[in-house]
Amino acid sequence: MxxxxxxxxxxxxxxxxxxxxxxxxxxxxxxxxxxxxxxxxxxxxxxxxxxxxxxxxxxxxxxxxxxxxxxxxxxxxxxxxxxxxxxxxxxxxxxxxxxxxxxxxxxxxxxxxxxxxxxxxxxxxxxxxxxxxxxxxxxxxxxxxxxxxxxxxxxxxxxxxxxxxxxxxxxLPEGPQYYPEETITESSERFIAAEIIREKVFLQTGEEIPYSVAVKVEEYKERQRVLYIKATVYVERDSQKGIIIGEKGRKLKQIGQLARQDLEALGEKKVFLELWVKVRRKWRHKDQDLRFLGY
Ligand SMILES: Nc1nc2c(ncn2[C@@H]2O[C@H](COP(=O)(O)OP(=O)(O)OP(=O)(O)O)[C@@H](O)[C@H]2O)c(=O)[nH]1
Ligand SMILES: [Mg+2]
Missing domain, CATH: 3.40.50.300 (P-loop containing nucleotide triphosphate hydrolases)
Incomplete structure (x- = not known):
């Protein structure tokens, strides 16, 4: 049987x-x-x-x-x-x-x-x-x-x-194969890119900074096997913006480099990653901001 x-x-x-x-x-x-x-x-x-x-x-x-x-x-x-x-x-x-x-x-x-x-x-x-x-x-x-x-x-x-x-x-209940065998997620490439950047922020910053950070991918374009990604790192306060950028921009550069390496390995193509930092006061507490940031 x-x-x-x-x-x-x-x-x-x-x-x-x-x-x-x-x-x-x-x-x-x-x-x-x-x-x-x-x-x-x-x-x-x-x-x-x-x-x-x-x-x-x-x-x-x-x-x-x-x-x-x-x-x-x-x-x-x-x-x-x-x-x-x-x-x-x-x-x-x-x-x-x-x-x-x-x-x-x-x-x-x-x-x-x-x-x-x-x-x-x-x-x-x-x-x-x-x-x-x-x-x-x-x-x-x-x-x-x-x-x-x-x-x-x-x-x-x-x-x-x-x-x-x-x-x-x-x-597991009896049921059909819902997705083709090769499908492993429904997450969009944009979402995964934003998450990878957020992971690097979590790893590279301390205290409450990770919890005040959200990442939004603004542009995601592929041209001749090169991926161009522009993303914004949102923080809650000006002081946090300074910390994320770091002395002479070193911290943000480091975050960008680490994220780019992962993104290149994932997509098997060259990636140009442009990161911006913006303050959005108390976004963690506001429904409208949370929706804007994908939560
Ligand atoms: N030693 C050990 N560490 C583990 C194991 N599984 C996960 N970790 C570590 O535990 C930490 C948290 O792992 P995550 O997978 O992010 O845990 P999570 O439950 O998804 O956490 P949240 O998303 O924050 O709820 C990381 O440092 C992992 O490397 C394990 O089996 N053994
Ligand atoms: Mg988790």
Missing amino acids: AKVYKSGYVAIVGPPNVGKSTLLNRFLGQKIAIVTPKPQTTRNRILGILTRGSFQMLFLDTPGIFAPGYRLQKIMVDTATRALHDADLALLMTEGTRDPGPDEDRIIQLLSETKTPAVLALNKVDVLPDKKLLLPLIELYGKKGAFTDIVPISALTGDGLEELLKILAKH
Whole structure:
């Protein structure tokens, strides 16, 4: 008898910084979501499509779920919560290196309000000196009664990922192949370019700067296999503009160089990247500005 084909949405949800985007990229074998050591890196829902012989998994990478303060954070948490409600299957991801905290409790509460089956992945087990340390944690999460399966993984090294994929496939509903095999995302090239630039800002600046930054691609044109990209880095204050530009423009140049290298590797073509910095006061708090910036 022929095996049924399976497909559906798998929402990757969890607290900030636990490795959700790293996992998505690893599953796809390609970087479509930016990753940084700072929490609250992902701000949008990102679709990643994994097609195998017997299934098509539509992964939704999401912003971290936590107690939001300002407007952008509220939108981020709402985006993740909505993805959870849209999904056929929830993959709650957290760190296997610490006890659950208020964010985990909040997400487990959200899960209990849906009928979506949920798998728990305990990530970053590569940093554990001994895997035995996981046992009490698995027991603790098991008692919460919210998960069909609990899987220790390392999104960084790939440990446990095939096992996790098998478990996810098991819970996936029967369904058609929605996208052609070669499609891996619906993100536009412009969006990915803006995200890569934002990633470099996150990596190259400290304090609150990353959280005050948004990037908008203004022009994206290809001429004779050369990509011309013009983008604006928005900040909230004049002082932040000075920091991003840096002494003699060094910081902005460095951000631009790093972004250009990634963009060239991604598109396999030469890239001209022009970056501008503009102040848009308190954009994180204003609905109109947030919409303008794609949130
Ligand atoms: N040691 C270790 N580090 C990891 C692992 N997975 C992710 N990381 C690191 O954890 C940090 C956060 O990773 P992300 O993938 O950006 O995490 P995220 O959950 O998408 O974070 P937000 O988008 O901010 O919610 C990065 O520094 C990753 O390199 C892992 O399995 N082991
Ligand atoms: Mg992320």
